[in-house]
Amino acid sequence: MEKQRRVMLKLSGEALAGEKKTGFDEEVVKDVARQVKLSVDQGVQVAIVIGGGNFWRGRSSNAIDRPKADQIGMLATVMNCIYVSEIFRTTGMKTEIFTPFACSTFTKLFSKDAANEALAQGKVVFFAGGTGHPYFSTDTGVVLRAIEMEADVILLAKAIDGVYDSDPAKNPDAVKYDTVTIKEVVDKRLAVIDMTASIMCMENHMPLAVFGLNEENSIANALNGKITGTHVTA
Template sequence: MKNMKRILLKLSGEALSGDKGFGFDEATCLEVGRQVKEIVDKGTQVAIVIGGGNFWRGRNSSKIIERTKSDQIGMLGTVMNCIYVSEIFRTLGMTTEVFTPFVCGAFTELFAKDKAMDALSEGKVVFFAGGTGHPYFSTDTGTTLRAVEIEADAILLAKAIDGVYDKDPKVYPDAVKYDEISIQQVVDQRLQVVDLTATIMCLENHMPMVVFGLNEKDSIVETLYGEFNGTYVTVDE
């Protein structure tokens, strides 16, 4: 893997809840923070997007709430996650900034590329909460959008599954894991690495992805500097 000077790390909300499946697991968040601090201390600029699935699953959460409102609830879930994890990171000695695409009073900064780039250059860990700020777009799309805007070297997808497979390994024991796959193959085969909108955005903007298992020991640090055990999703230069 080439030296990555600026990354966007995508974390699932469910991963932050640990074994509880809801809310926050402090030990899990502290472990993520420990690893992020290590890579920041080595000079890598880190931006983070966190899903909201530990609080709300969007359109799957209710049969009666209208989709736009459901998505707005999910956006606020990601804001809570980012504020919480930001504070966990601060206890570990990092400086942070939380950006949202809509005004949240004094809780967050309103996103602007220049402000985010300045924060990264100052060594802050930057959190992008609230998705794109619009319904019908997932945090996957928000992740890709922000990665393109800040000119990240790659998106790091920390998942429950340790890479990209030709089919769901939880359902099919004979599923084959890819060590490397092109973004065009992901599109052609409809492999659900991220949603289709986000995948097409990566394809059009030549944004590579690195998929790995968050629960493996030191997985974030190892993905950048050590033995990588996930899947590279490559793009044509």
């Protein structure tokens, strides 16, 4: 029996806010749901991690202790996953939200077996709350869960349409990579994911793909293996 494709999709919180830059833009989230449903209906197993930047970033206040600031960020990701999960449900998808810490009845406590069962049932699985510990970004959280869940690939939906050798916003001559190795990402410190997450990908042979969120049907295409951005090989 052919193995079902299993992908881990990382969405930025800022992307959910649209032009408002904070909170949620419901039409943006509905379009994400529409695209994900196309793949779920075709049997692709989809897990999602969402950042919390539309509510809180780790440096939002220098007056707050770093661990407490990170805890606020973790809760921001929980809010995002609850909201997006409900929008997904209105389109007919079934969902499950897992967190590494108890959130009353809002979410389920993460276990690999429970998450595997939810994916096998055709549910879209959301991993909220990061790793559950301070000093780790949602980049690290998404890589950790992708490795644990034996995902085929991590898909990074970004404002930029791929990986460049320098910041294209600052360097008009920046060159975009079609393919780059995760070792090159680490050695050249390319801005794909943070260093901890990059090294985890390298050590565990987890491939990534980076694509532009704002391109039409980019999520649907990426979920089906059609990447117009950059493949990061492991």
